[in-house]
Amino acid sequence: MKKLYSILTTALFCMLFWIIFVLQDINLLKLDSQEVITGIIVSLIVAYFTHRSFIKEDPFWMLNFKRLGSLIAFIPIYAYELYKANWDVAKRALSPKLNINPGIVKIETEVESEYGLAMLANCITLTPGTITMDIVEEEGKNYMYIHWIDVAATEIKEASNTIKGAFEPWVRRIFK
Incomplete structure (x- = not known):
């Protein structure tokens, strides 16, 4: 059935x-x-x-109204985060001194479902300045390797909070 x-x-x-x-x-x-x-x-x-x-x-x-409502509520939040990232990258690109510090960081995520991981990775990648390179599971936890245009933090917790920011709580609500 x-x-x-x-x-x-x-x-x-x-x-x-x-x-x-x-x-x-x-x-x-x-x-x-x-x-x-x-x-x-x-x-x-x-x-x-x-x-x-x-x-x-x-x-x-x-068809769960809570999930569907969370998805609809996430759209303006994602649009705002996208706007902020576009503005930041535009300022960097147009400044006379190229103010970047590119690098690859490892972040931890609490998202468990495959669809949730894919959505979070796509949200991060579609936001200018970051690209999700790989998703791995180590010791029962999910990690993502992210190429970041301006590495502001190298520790996993700090980099995780900065990169996934507002995305992760909403993705968890949608795909829990």
Whole structure:
């Protein structure tokens, strides 16, 4: 039964993306029944072959209103952090003296799920000035190796707090 729910949830996700892409080209109200049926069939076929990669545990994990609310609340927080990082990198790039101290630091994270680690790594990488190079598990803890444009701290705890900042608590809320 869990497999069926996993396939259906993945198919629903695929169908939603299909609708989003179709809306760009045509009016949703003018959809032909053949197009809708084809979209459903293709979504089910794709879901059948990909559901194991997409759904690991609970097929309805994102339908939890607390998680969905946390994801929506995270968007402006991420936008603000992105703005700050862009401003910092722009100041460094436009200053006459190139004020950088690049290096690779190891940070510790309390995020445990694969999706959460991927989201945290992407948040860090998409923020200018940092790139996530690797995620490793050592002695039951997760660590990330980050290339940082201006290494302000080399100790794991201090570097972790500076780099993952506001991201980690929100990612943990979303993927707990």
